[in-house]
Amino acid sequence: MIMLTNDDGINADGLAALREAFAAATKTAQGPLSGQKIVVVAPDSERSACGHSLTWLVPLHVDDVSFPHSDVPGVAVTGTPVDCVKLAVRMLSPRKIDLVVAGVNRGPNLGTDIFYSGTVSGAIEAAILGVPAIAVSLGALESPDYTAAARFAAYLAGEVLARGLPAGTLLNVNVPAMPAEEMAGVAVTRLGVHRWEDTYVKRQDPRGRTYYWLTGHALDEREAPGTDVQALRDNLISVTPIHLDLTAHDFLPQLESWGLSDWGGAHAKV
Numbered sequence: 479m480i481m482l483t484n485d486d487g488i489n490a491d492g493l494a495a496l497r498e499a500f501a502a503a504t505k506t507a508q509g510p511l512s513g514q515k516i517v518v519v520a521p522d523s524e525r526s527a528c529g530h531s532l533t534w535l536v537p538l539h540v541d542d543v544s545f546p547h548s549d550v551p552g553v554a555v556t557g558t559p560v561d562c563v564k565l566a567v568r569m570l571s572p573r574k575i576d577l578v579v580a581g582v583n584r585g586p587n588l589g590t591d592i593f594y595s596g597t598v599s600g601a602i603e604a605a606i607l608g609v610p611a612i613a614v615s616l617g618a619l620e621s622p623d624y625t626a627a628a629r630f631a632a633y634l635a636g637e638v639l640a641r642g643l644p645a646g647t648l649l650n651v652n653v654p655a656m657p658a659e660e661m662a663g664v665a666v667t668r669l670g671v672h673r674w675e676d677t678y679v680k681r682q683d684p685r686g687r688t689y690y691w692l693t694g695h696a697l698d699e700r701e702a703p704g705t706d707v708q709a710l711r712d713n714l715i716s717v718t719p720i721h722l723d724l725t726a727h728d729f730l731p732q733l734e735s736w737g738l739s740d741w742g743g744a745h746a747k748v
């Protein structure tokens with residue numbers, strides 16, 4: 479069974495495109511997705527930029543959802559993408575979930591965006607639970623067309639099901655906002671930076687209290703060849719393997735050399 483989720487909410491167009499592409503692929507007579515069951519478990523409303531947020535101070539409520547002209551079952555959850563994945567893997571699905579696909583997100587998730595993205599976090603949660611996962615985002619916020627991104631996701635899902643992924647590894651995909659025939663190809667990439675110009679708009683609410691509202695935009699900077707940021711800029715579909723291990727392995731020997739064991743323990747004079 480393949481679970482689809484997102485952070486734009488269960489009624490988002492990107493998730494509908496993903497569902498339609500996967501439903502079509504599962505109904506083909508042959509192919510890697512042939513005969514696979516699909517389930518959509520997604521937040522009941524938009525949770526973009528919720529990161530790896532997990533709900534545990536309040537309960538989660540779920541509602542069955544049916545989609546027009548579709549036999550794919552849906553479940554709307556009063557939580558985040560991480561909640562959806564954890565709940566589906568642990569509780570909801572009577573069959574083992576073989577793959578989680580999150581998206582298609584409205585807007586790219588490149589470089590350090592992955593720390594904020596609920597879409598990528600849904601895939602990260604799957605990897606934590608030992609389920610192969612793909613996050614898919616479209617490099618456009620305005621009048622997005624998710625068709626090509628959803629089709630590529632279904633193709634990549636077939637490859638992942640056939641080949642598997644190493645433990646603790648997920649794939650983060652960003653698709654340029656253009657018809658498939660205009661794309662320059664597919665690039666396997668590493669994470670770039672994707673710096674943002676953060677701006678807080680400062681205003682007064684109707685009760686006279688000051689509030690701040692984050693806005694801003696991604697900086698239009700060139701980045702190193704081989705990064706996800708530059709690949710998308712070059713009209714390539716970017717596929718980045720991401721590992722759960724955030725350890726700065728290169729820095730380990732130097733940190734060892736700091737001799738932190740000398741801190742003095744109970745006799746420390748700090």
Ligand SMILES: [Mn+2]
Binds near residue numbers: 486584
């Ligand atoms: Mn989103």
